[in-house]
Amino acid sequence: MITVSARETLPHVHTEEREKDPLCYVENGLAKRKKWETMGESVAEAQEITEDNNMEKKPQDGRKAPPHREVPPVVGLLLAVALMNALLYLCLDRFFISPRRAPGRCPYGYFRMGQMKNCSPWLSCEELRTEVRQLRRVGEGAVKRVFLSEWKEHKVALSRLTSLELKDDFLHGLQMLKSLQSQHVVTLLGYCEEDNTVLTEYHPLGALSNLEETLNLSKYQNVNTWQHRLQLAIDYVSIIRYLHHSPLGTLVMCDSSDLRKTLSQYLLTRNFSIVVNDLDALPLLNRSSGALVKCGHRELHGDFVAPEQLWPYGEDMPFRDDLMPSYDEKIDIWKIPDITSFLLGHVEGSDMVRFHLFDIHKACKSQAPEERPTAQDVLDTYQKVWNLLRDTMISQTREML
Ligand code: ADP
Ligand code: MG
Ligand code: MG
Numbered sequence: 001m002i003t004v005s006a007r008e009t010l011p012h013v014h015t016e017e018r019e020k021d022p023l024c025y026v027e028n029g030l031a032k033r034k035k036w037e038t039m040g041e042s043v044a045e046a047q048e049i050t051e052d053n054n055m056e057k058k059p060q061d062g063r064k065a066p067p068h069r070e071v072p073p074v075v076g077l078l079l080a081v082a083l084m085n086a087l088l089y090l091c092l093d094r095f096f097i098s099p100r101r102a103p104g105r106c107p108y109g110y111f112r113m114g115q116m117k118n119c120s121p122w123l124s125c126e127e128l129r130t131e132v133r134q135l136r137r138v139g140e141g142a143v144k145r146v147f148l149s150e151w152k153e154h155k156v157a158l159s160r161l162t163s164l165e166l167k168d169d170f171l172h173g174l175q176m177l178k179s180l181q182s183q184h185v186v187t188l189l190g191y192c193e194e195d196n197t198v199l200t201e202y203h204p205l206g207a208l209s210n211l212e213e214t215l216n217l218s219k220y221q222n223v224n225t226w227q228h229r230l231q232l233a234i235d236y237v238s239i240i241r242y243l244h245h246s247p248l249g250t251l252v253m254c255d256s257s258d259l260r261k262t263l264s265q266y267l268l269t270r271n272f273s274i275v276v277n278d279l280d281a282l283p284l285l286n287r288s289s290g291a292l293v294k295c296g297h298r299e300l301h302g303d304f305v306a307p308e309q310l311w312p313y314g315e316d317m318p319f320r321d322d323l324m325p326s327y328d329e330k331i332d333i334w335k336i337p338d339i340t341s342f343l344l345g346h347v348e349g350s351d352m353v354r355f356h357l358f359d360i361h362k363a364c365k366s367q368a369p370e371e372r373p374t375a376q377d378v379l380d381t382y383q384k385v386w387n388l389l390r391d392t393m394i395s396q397t398r399e400m401l
Pocket of ligand 3: 141142143144173255278279280281
């Protein structure tokens with residue numbers, strides 16, 4: 001049995017490459033349509049000019065040219081609009097989602113962020129001490145205090161260990177960050193074990209627990225839609241699937257004893273996707289050797305945690321860590337419906353999405369862990385629901401055109 005404090009020396013691995021479908025909604029299509037309509041006007045204008053030019057080249061053979069019938073400009077315009085609509089109709093599904101390709105990832109020990117063209121090696125202790133300027137505190141958890149900082153005109157996040165007693169957790173988190181660098185995990189820029197510091201890419205939208213506050217800002221109204229929110233849920237389940245099938249083996253997200261705490265381990269990126277940030281409590285499960293996990297050494301309460309995480313011997317018997325049974329990664333599946341419900345929020349269409357996810361969420365809440373679906377099953381269902389709703393929207397928009 002492995003508890004979260006058990007530490008492993010883990011091999012380094014190369015990161016997983018995964019292309020992600022981005023968001024491009026019908027509104028975008030319609031915006032493009034507007035642009036196209038304008039272009040259509042220019043085309044019509046251009047046609048008129050060409051016609052004028054042709055008119056100047058009157059036949060020189062003395063024969064009488066047929067009388068020129070003027071096409072009213074409005075007819076040309078209407079034709080252009082009709083043509084553009086037809087094109088839009090045919091290409092609508094392309095506009096709905098356009099590829100959002102991530103640039104190639106760097107090899108182990110290197111990073112790239114923002115507009116950086118080349119991969120840079122992780123910063124050393126010396127570089128962290130001399131090149132990073134700490135600005136202000138932006139977050140704090142049990143293990144780390146996080147500061148917005150500056151490195152070569154880049155905004156970066158400098159995490160400092162809060163208490164030496166938690167150094168094991170801090171080092172485990174760092175080891176995981178190093179080993180799991182991928183599109184699902186915050187980018188590691190450097191670290192210094194001697195100073196207990198870790199440098200990562202800064203995400204100004206902060207922890208996922210701030211999602212509602214962020215999406216309520218007027219500048220983000222265009223992304224406060226069921227489409228973006230469902231994509232966030234897909235991102236979240238993709239991260240859980242990645243952790244359960246990580247290059248190191250099956251990892252369990254233990255730092256998740258309530259909704260807010262769980263959300264605080266993930267960050268919202270500028271392009272409205274999710275990365276996991278806090279990997280301090282991520283034990284490795286070894287099913288073949290029967291090594292299950294326990295998240296911490298204290299008694300857990302409430303229905304956010306999976307039923308197998310609760311003390312099973314009733315109130316009469318006081319909690320004892322050594323008697324508490326261990327469990328597996330299905331505790332993460334139990335929590336998915338609550339996280340997704342938070343991510344979907346209460347915008348137009350959220351309840352329609354909830355309705356489509358009802359059956360899979362019911363299965364996630366099976367009392368028996370083995371009856372719960374895998375993260376891959378949940379992801380497949382989310383993806384199907386996304387495709388179904390997207391296709392419905394596309395056909396509705398086509399009808400409107
Ligand atoms: P702990 O291990 O102590 O829980 P976390 O790694 O979860 O610390 O970080 C604590 C908080 O700091 C996060 O919930 C988030 O609000 C903020 N934070 C951490 N890393 C970043 C980052 N790279 N960009 C922006 N905010 C961050
Ligand atoms: Mg945390
Ligand atoms: Mg932590």
